Amino acid sequence: MRFYPVDIEERRELGGYTLLSYRWPDGSVQPGQFVMARVAGYPVTLDPFLARPFSFYDHDGEVASLLFEVRGRGTALLDRAPERIEVSAPLGHGFDIGANGTPAALLGGGIGVAPLKILSRHLTARNVRHDIFLGFAEARFAAVAAEFPGSKVATVDGSEGTRGTVLDAVPDLDRYGAVYACGPNPMLAAVKRVAGEDSVCQLSVEERMGCGNGSCNGCVVPVRDGGYVRSCIEGPVFRAEVLAW
Amino acid sequence: MVVRERTTRVDLAVELCGLQLHTPLIPASGTLAKEALGEVEGVYGAMLPKTTTPRPRAGNPPPRIAETPAGMVNSIGLQNPGVEQFLKDLDAFDVGVPLFISVAGDTVDEFVALCERISSDERISGIELNLSCPNVEHGGLTFCAGPASVEEVVAACRAVVREKPISAKLTNEGAVENARAAEAAGADALTVINTVPALTIDARARKVLVRGGLSGPAIKPIALRAVYEVSRAVNVPILGSGGVASGQDVAEFMLAGATAVQIGTTSFVREPHTILEEFAGFLRDTGMSAAELIGALR
Numbered sequence: 001m002r003f004y005p006v007d008i009e010e011r012r013e014l015g016g017y018t019l020l021s022y023r024w025p026d027g028s029v030q031p032g033q034f035v036m037a038r039v040a041g042y043p044v045t046l047d048p049f050l051a052r053p054f055s056f057y058d059h060d061g062e063v064a065s066l067l068f069e070v071r072g073r074g075t076a077l078l079d080r081a082p083e084r085i086e087v088s089a090p091l092g093h094g095f096d097i098g099a100n101g102t103p104a105a106l107l108g109g110g111i112g113v114a115p116l117k118i119l120s121r122h123l124t125a126r127n128v129r130h131d132i133f134l135g136f137a138e139a140r141f142a143a144v145a146a147e148f149p150g151s152k153v154a155t156v157d158g159s160e161g162t163r164g165t166v167l168d169a170v171p172d173l174d175r176y177g178a179v180y181a182c183g184p185n186p187m188l189a190a191v192k193r194v195a196g197e198d199s200v201c202q203l204s205v206e207e208r209m210g211c212g213n214g215s216c217n218g219c220v221v222p223v224r225d226g227g228y229v230r231s232c233i234e235g236p237v238f239r240a241e242v243l244a245w
Numbered sequence: 246m247v248v249r250e251r252t253t254r255v256d257l258a259v260e261l262c263g264l265q266l267h268t269p270l271i272p273a274s275g276t277l278a279k280e281a282l283g284e285v286e287g288v289y290g291a292m293l294p295k296t297t298t299p300r301p302r303a304g305n306p307p308p309r310i311a312e313t314p315a316g317m318v319n320s321i322g323l324q325n326p327g328v329e330q331f332l333k334d335l336d337a338f339d340v341g342v343p344l345f346i347s348v349a350g351d352t353v354d355e356f357v358a359l360c361e362r363i364s365s366d367e368r369i370s371g372i373e374l375n376l377s378c379p380n381v382e383h384g385g386l387t388f389c390a391g392p393a394s395v396e397e398v399v400a401a402c403r404a405v406v407r408e409k410p411i412s413a414k415l416t417n418e419g420a421v422e423n424a425r426a427a428e429a430a431g432a433d434a435l436t437v438i439n440t441v442p443a444l445t446i447d448a449r450a451r452k453v454l455v456r457g458g459l460s461g462p463a464i465k466p467i468a469l470r471a472v473y474e475v476s477r478a479v480n481v482p483i484l485g486s487g488g489v490a491s492g493q494d495v496a497e498f499m500l501a502g503a504t505a506v507q508i509g510t511t512s513f514v515r516e517p518h519t520i521l522e523e524f525a526g527f528l529r530d531t532g533m534s535a536a537e538l539i540g541a542l543r
Binding site for chain 2: 001042050215217
């Protein structure tokens with residue numbers, strides 16, 4: 001797997017999350033595509049050994065950004081990265097925003113809000129009307145909602161917005177012609193159940209990844225026709241009806 | 246292209262079972278998807294796609310991988326579309342270098358049927374027997390659980406594969422005894438070693454996270470010792486495998502006795518191009534060819 005060193009532009013704390021921006025002037029990025037990122041490779045870091053997958057939070061043609069929560073050693077190192085990180089991108093299949101119904105609902109759960117920023121920007125550029133709904137465990141994380149003007153927020157502990165999950169912040173999901181969601185897999189399964197039968201529902205899954213280029217078969221999700229497919233190649237965005245949840 | 250320019254002054258070629266390999270590097274089975282072939286153009290002296298089985302296998306439910314220090318534990322479960330679909334898709338891996346196919350079955354008969362099915366395919370240069378899968382006729386012990394089992398399956402495959410080399414892929418445990426048995430049964434080569442049995446636990450959830458095989462630089466010294474000892478016990482060539490992460494690692498495996506060296510988990514985090522360039526640099530520094538390096542410990 002080929003990684004490229006990139007210069008960090010900015011590091012911001014957004015509530016419980018870190019927003020890391022870096023120079024990425026090459027090529028275009030589709031909403032929902034992802035990055036494998038690390039502070040350095042072998043032999044500088046043998047532990048953690050693998051890179052980490054992150055959705056593109058945004059990309060304006062010059063600067064790309066990643067939103068993440070420090071959960072383990074890999075993300076802790078990225079959070080403290082002084083000047084450069086290494087990335088491999090853009091990877092995977094993102095959201096299909098070409099032929100969907102309107103209006104669109106964008107649902108993010110926890111760190112799953114990440115791809116909604118670039119998705120919202122692309123939808124706006126296409127004049128697609130859309131509403132954004134964000135769910136968090138608590139208010140500390142909900143601070144990132146300020147980056148999504150007009151979004152509706154739910155927190156599980158009720159410390160901000162509606163008490164409950166992101167679905168509790170959506171009064172009528174079945175009236176939307178298109179549903180885009182990213183978050184923990186149980187949340188995505190719930191979104192799939194609630195989304196209107198006629199809507200185009202696309203889910204960006206969260207899986208542990210080894211390689212990011214299809215080789216290790218570690219990041220699979222179960223599909224309706226039986227068996228598993230790789231979230232790094234066939235995903236990470238899937239049409240809801242494809243998944244066996 | 247860069248690799249070729251920078252390696253023209255060194256001789257990377259090795260001969261493996263009568264096949265000419267322009268480099269001693271081979272992808273370890275199950276670590277190179279066809280989608281990633283573009284990244285490794287010109288690097289590998291032979292190709293080796295993911296293990297195929299008689300019928301499609303869905304593989305194991307997630308979680309399938311867990312990162313560990315200097316490596317990872319995987320339990321993929323031989324997910325693959327089955328041999329018929331595998332052969333339809335095989336052209337992607339037919340890139341002008343010898344093509345080895347890794348096969349696995351639940352029984353000796355399945356190994357034999359697979360070997361018969363693929364051995365006449367002109368695209369295929371050789372077969373690697375993945376002996377780390379459970380033998381359902383022997384209570385689920387793997388085919389390389391002991392020399393008798395190794396000998397049985399290798400001999401049965403040898404009987405139907407007359408003109409193409411067979412390499413028996415062995416685990417670390419019992420490698421020397423199993424290597425002798427495989428050689429006696431007619432194996433042309435040995436792949437040493439497969440992943441090392443390992444377990445990860447999620448302490449907070451009090452659950453087993455992944456029970457599978459450890460790979461990556463963490464197992465390199467284990468693999469190196471197995472290659473070293475097997476090479477002293479048999480006369481057939483060895484495909485060294487296990488934690489190879491750098492050009493120097495390639496040199497170490499060849500010095501220990503390997504004729505070719507497989508790159509697996511490290512290809513997820515490094516470019517195999519880089520490993521080949523490092524190895525070429527090593528040869529340039531020492532003034533030796535790759536072939537001269539094999540077993541050349543002082």
